[in-house]
Amino acid sequence: MTDGGVIGDDRPVAVIVDGYSTGAALAPEFARRGWACIHVSSRPDIDPVYQAVHRPETYRAGITHRGDLAETLTVLASFHPRAVLPGAEIGVELADALAEGLGFAGNGTALSAARRDKFLMARAVARAGLATAPQFRAGDAVAARDWARDQGRWPVVVKPLNSAGTDGVTICQTLDQLDQAFARIHGKRNRLGLINDDVLIQGFLQGRQYFINTISLAGRHLVAEIWVESKRQVAEAAFINDLEMLLPADGPVQALLADYTMAVLDALGISHGPAHTEVMLTDAGPVLIETAARLMGTVEQRAVMAALGETQVTLTVDACADPDGFMARLDRAAADLPYRMQGHLWCVALISGQAGRITSHQGLSRLERLASYVSRINIAPIGSMLAPTVDFFSSPGVVYLLHEDQAVLAADYACIRAWERDGLLFDVVPVPAG
Structure with a gap:
C-alpha cells in the first residue's frame, strides 16, 4: 500500500x-x-x-x-x-x-456527496435560499424528455452528475438533441472514471460567467481571485473554454459575486481549504453553476504569482502552515481588499481546428514573441493526436498573457486565434482512418 x-x-x-x-x-x-x-x-x-x-x-x-x-x-x-x-x-x-x-477540523462528510454530485449540490444551495437553475435527475430518456417538455423552455443543459472539465456537457434545443445527449452520457464512464447511472438536466442560464477562487479556514472565506470567463459553443457539445480574464477585487459586480459565493460555500459546508466556484451573473442576479471543494484546475503558478504576488496554492498552504497568520489576513481583507493586481492577466485556452498527429512544436515559438506572453502549460506533446477541440480535455494547451495595457493583450489574443485558424502553431500530419 x-x-x-x-x-x-x-x-x-x-x-x-x-x-x-x-x-x-x-x-x-x-x-x-x-x-x-x-x-x-x-x-x-x-x-x-x-x-x-x-x-x-x-x-x-x-x-x-x-x-x-x-x-x-x-x-x-x-x-x-x-x-x-x-x-x-x-x-x-x-x-x-x-x-x-484523523480528527482534523475540516469540511466533514455530512455534505461530501453534495460537494461532488451536481444535483445534490444545487439542491443544498437552493435550500439555503440561494438562486440555482431548475434541474432534474433522469435515470432514463423518457423521464428526461418529460421533464424538458413540462419545463417548456429551451435550451436545456445535459451533463453528467459527477464529472469535470465540461465533460459531456451539451446544450440541447430540441427533444431529439436531448435524446442524443442523454444516450452519449447515460451508462458511460466519465472523465473521472465513474459510470453515469443518472444524467443531470438543467435549465439554460443566460448571462456572463465568472469563477471565484477561495480559501477557507474555520468557516471564514478569503477570495483569492475573481475571473470573468468567455466560452464558445461547438457542435455536438456545449461550450469550450476560450478566454479567462482576471478581474480587480473591487467593484460592485465583484462584491455581489463574492457575497453570493461565500453563502454557497456555507450552504455546502465548505469551511476549510480551497474552493473553485462557477457562477452565472444573470439579469436577476448570480446563479450557481457549480462549486468544487478543491483548487482551480489547470493553473500556471508563475503567471498568477506575477499578477498577484500569491496564488490559491500559496494561500492554501498559508492556511495550513500558519493559521494565525491566515486569520490575520482574513481580518485585513475584510477591512481592505482581498487581493491587488500587478497587471492584467489573461488565460487563453488553445482551440484546435486541426486533426492529425503532431510532428513539431516549432510554430509555438511565435507565442514567445508576443509582448504580453508569460508562459504556456499542458501543451499537447509531439507524437500525440490533435483533434478539433470539443471540451476542456481536447484543448491542445493554455497560454498566459500579462500586461499593464489591455489593448496589448487584445492584440496578442487576436494573433493567437489567427495563428490557430491558419494552422501555424502545431505541425500535424493526417492519420489514415482505420
Missing part, C-alpha cells in the same frame, strides 16, 4: 489526496515552508490525464487507497499528519473522510 518513504523525517506532514492538476503544486509549496507531504491515490486506476502531471518525487511517501478506509487511516496515522487536502476533483470525498477519520 505504501510506495516509499524517508526514515527519520521529523517535518510536519500534510496529506494530499490525488495531487494532480493544480494539486501537484501543493507538495513543493509545503516543502518550501518546511513541511513534508504524503500522497494518497484515491484509487488504483488513475486516468493518464492526471498521472501525466503527478510528481511522486515531491512526496515523502505514496499510498494507494484500495477501498478500506480504516486501513488507509492506519497507515496515515503512522506519519502523524497535521492536515489533509484534496489535490484534484476525484480526491474530494476521500479527503473529507480521511480528515474526519
Whole structure:
C-alpha cells in the first residue's frame, strides 16, 4: 500500500489526496515552508490525464487507497499528519473522510456527496435560499424528455452528475438533441472514471460567467481571485473554454459575486481549504453553476504569482502552515481588499481546428514573441493526436498573457486565434482512418 518513504523525517506532514492538476503544486509549496507531504491515490486506476502531471518525487511517501478506509487511516496515522487536502476533483470525498477519520477540523462528510454530485449540490444551495437553475435527475430518456417538455423552455443543459472539465456537457434545443445527449452520457464512464447511472438536466442560464477562487479556514472565506470567463459553443457539445480574464477585487459586480459565493460555500459546508466556484451573473442576479471543494484546475503558478504576488496554492498552504497568520489576513481583507493586481492577466485556452498527429512544436515559438506572453502549460506533446477541440480535455494547451495595457493583450489574443485558424502553431500530419 505504501510506495516509499524517508526514515527519520521529523517535518510536519500534510496529506494530499490525488495531487494532480493544480494539486501537484501543493507538495513543493509545503516543502518550501518546511513541511513534508504524503500522497494518497484515491484509487488504483488513475486516468493518464492526471498521472501525466503527478510528481511522486515531491512526496515523502505514496499510498494507494484500495477501498478500506480504516486501513488507509492506519497507515496515515503512522506519519502523524497535521492536515489533509484534496489535490484534484476525484480526491474530494476521500479527503473529507480521511480528515474526519484523523480528527482534523475540516469540511466533514455530512455534505461530501453534495460537494461532488451536481444535483445534490444545487439542491443544498437552493435550500439555503440561494438562486440555482431548475434541474432534474433522469435515470432514463423518457423521464428526461418529460421533464424538458413540462419545463417548456429551451435550451436545456445535459451533463453528467459527477464529472469535470465540461465533460459531456451539451446544450440541447430540441427533444431529439436531448435524446442524443442523454444516450452519449447515460451508462458511460466519465472523465473521472465513474459510470453515469443518472444524467443531470438543467435549465439554460443566460448571462456572463465568472469563477471565484477561495480559501477557507474555520468557516471564514478569503477570495483569492475573481475571473470573468468567455466560452464558445461547438457542435455536438456545449461550450469550450476560450478566454479567462482576471478581474480587480473591487467593484460592485465583484462584491455581489463574492457575497453570493461565500453563502454557497456555507450552504455546502465548505469551511476549510480551497474552493473553485462557477457562477452565472444573470439579469436577476448570480446563479450557481457549480462549486468544487478543491483548487482551480489547470493553473500556471508563475503567471498568477506575477499578477498577484500569491496564488490559491500559496494561500492554501498559508492556511495550513500558519493559521494565525491566515486569520490575520482574513481580518485585513475584510477591512481592505482581498487581493491587488500587478497587471492584467489573461488565460487563453488553445482551440484546435486541426486533426492529425503532431510532428513539431516549432510554430509555438511565435507565442514567445508576443509582448504580453508569460508562459504556456499542458501543451499537447509531439507524437500525440490533435483533434478539433470539443471540451476542456481536447484543448491542445493554455497560454498566459500579462500586461499593464489591455489593448496589448487584445492584440496578442487576436494573433493567437489567427495563428490557430491558419494552422501555424502545431505541425500535424493526417492519420489514415482505420
